[in-house]
Amino acid sequence: MEDLVNIERESLKESSIHRLDGRIKLMVTFIIIAFAVGSSSISILILMELYLLILITLSNVSPAYAIRRLILILPFGGFIALFQPFIRPGDVIWTGPLGLDVTIQGMVFGALLLGKITVSVTAIILLSSTTSMQELVGSARRIGVPSDFAMLLNLTVRYLFFFYDELERIRNAQKTRCFDIWNKNTPYRWRLRKVGETIAMMFLRAYEQGERVYLSMLSRGYTPDSRMYTVRTNPGRGDLLFVATNISLLVILYLIQPGLWW
Known part of the structure; x- marks a missing residue:
């Protein structure tokens, strides 16, 4: 519960990313996660992770706090990547005890899976650290939830x-x-x-x-047909610039991805 309090405390800080429309941040987070999941290049995932860490630094969120949250959350999905070198068929590079074989394909797939999980978790940490819980719920409602x-x-x-x-x-x-x-x-x-x-x-x-x-x-008049009140706001120039920057970056990464060797 103390972690929830810390998350809310971070989300109440002041920065240009904190002031962005919650809908914009929510949709950009979904786009980044979808791109990371569909990526097949470790280099692209490393560049995306560095970009997210830069955004965390610019958002006035403590990098140590973000990294600590990442370390706490990562083992819940990261341990799956650790087993891939032993269970995925391919070219064996090392044979361990109990007949466990380590394959190159397994190591590559495990590193790729770990990179996807890391980027996705970092994107969620950035979203939750710059957007209050109440604003997240309101933003989800305004985009059609x-x-x-x-x-x-x-x-x-x-x-x-x-x-x-x-x-x-x-x-x-x-x-x-x-x-x-x-x-x-x-x-x-x-x-x-x-x-x-x-x-x-x-x-x-x-x-x-x-x-x-x-x-x-x-x-107070609640019925099953009642609807939640949501404040109607229009995205500003900063919101549109943030969307354009992220989409442009993802397009560039998509275009250079075939030229990368790993």
């Missing part, structure tokens, strides 16, 4: 921090009663039961809060 899905996202973002505060109150109450989940002197089964009670209590409070919110929405 179904209203029901957008409303669920909106409610999730709005009450995520509320439930974190509820959890903190429960944990503080437990601490005042000398409960510590990591205390090895306490029987394991008793600690496990208390954790289960905490989860059950959070579930009940979430259900009760959901009922209160729904009744409040009904009392």
Whole structure:
């Protein structure tokens, strides 16, 4: 939850990229990810990663913070690339124990897969670090995301921090009663039961809060046909320049890609 707070704190900074229209940043992120996924050149992926790191630096987002987030997220998909040299058929360059063979094709494919994942995650980090959660939901709604899905996202973002505060109150109450989940002197089964009670209590409070919110929405005229209010804004010159710059860069990378040897 502390990471969510840090993300929101970074998104409230001031820079030219922070001031861009959320729809523009969202669509450019999708385009960059689609281009990275379809790319077959490691050199192109390296250039795209360097470009995204430059944007992160220009957006006044701490590079150390962005790299730390990248390191934390990358292992969830990066480990798949590590197995490719051992499971992908091709020219064997090394034979290890237990009959594991390392192939050139596997190493190339693994490096390519790791590059695609890295570029995609970096693009998402740039988007989330320069756009608040509420603005992301509103931007998604304005580019055509179904209203029901957008409303669920909106409610999730709005009450995520509320439930974190509820959890903190429960944990503080437990601490005042000398409960510590990591205390090895306490029987394991008793600690496990208390954790289960905490989860059950959070579930009940979430259900009760959901009922209160729904009744409040009904009392204010909410119906299944209601639509979320979104502020209508037109892209400015900076937004159009940002789109043109990114599309031009991707076109150039696409044109020079056949001339690269790797």
